[in-house]
Amino acid sequence: MASFSRAAQVRNSPWNSLCLLVSQQWASFSKVWYLIDAKMQPPGKIATMCSVRLQGKHKPIYHALSDCGDHVVVVNTRHIAFSGNKWEQKVYSSHSGYPGGFKQVTAAQLHQKDPTAIVKLAIYGMLPRNLLRRTMMQRLHLFPDEVIPDEILKNLVEELPQPRKVPRRLDEYTQEEIDAFPRLWTPPEDYRMK
């Protein structure tokens, strides 16, 4: 992706303010559309990448007030992978406001009900707690599978690399690779493997 910094054509005064010269580069503040594939990825790492780009912190022209965030499209949110036992142990709590309305749902149940909710809540919690958070969330687009509407597909510019390297399953290795793998010890003839 080309760098966001743009060399200005004229630098004459010693106190050049940013507003004078940035206006010469009309595409500096244009929104860029990123694609992230969340298949077999931890949702927290996906969320950090998304939140950095939604705020615009990946640009050297960043300022909190200058609305320099980009759009992010996350695909395959149904296939995210929590590490450890988080699917059963991580609890998402909410309160409806009415008495007796406290609800606690495990990550697995929430994912069953809404496959995009986990990533959405993760990103919502990572954005700064100000009034711009809702607009940044509107620039985030989540899809549970590979199906993306055409309007969004046309806007996409760059796909970001996945944060976690997905390991191969045993059945994805060829028999030659399995045989070529070095053995630490050979079990004796009468050894019983469970």
Add this chain to the structure above:
Amino acid sequence: MVFLSLSRWIRSRGPDRYWRHRELLQHARHFRGRKNRCYSLALRTVRRAFQYSTRDKRLKKRNMRLLWISRIAAASREHGLKYPMLISNLVKCQVELNRKVLADLAIYEPKTFKSLAALAKRRREEGFSDALGDGREPTGIFSRIVHSG
């Protein structure tokens, strides 16, 4: 009958209240509501505004430095480095550019910033090879690592 000393019986309670109020209301003209017109309300608000202004003169320096740091971090990540790596290695190369200048370079002089990032990366690799390779002579071009003995 003529009262010649009538004027001496009139007391003036301070002739310049109007101008004292004007001076204060000048500072309140951009406020919202009655505090931009009414003296008593403006007095309190302007006093607080001045207190905020002096406090923020100190905060502005901190906030500007934080902004420069986040901008430099973003630009160095574009070039494959992180902010602490960039700064520490530039200091080790005796490049004494402050964060303000680095941030301006990152925005307006991208090729210069790219070369600074490459310099920092090279110095970092030389530091690693010096630490791991255990003190053989050609340590590097950019580093001046001096071994004792």
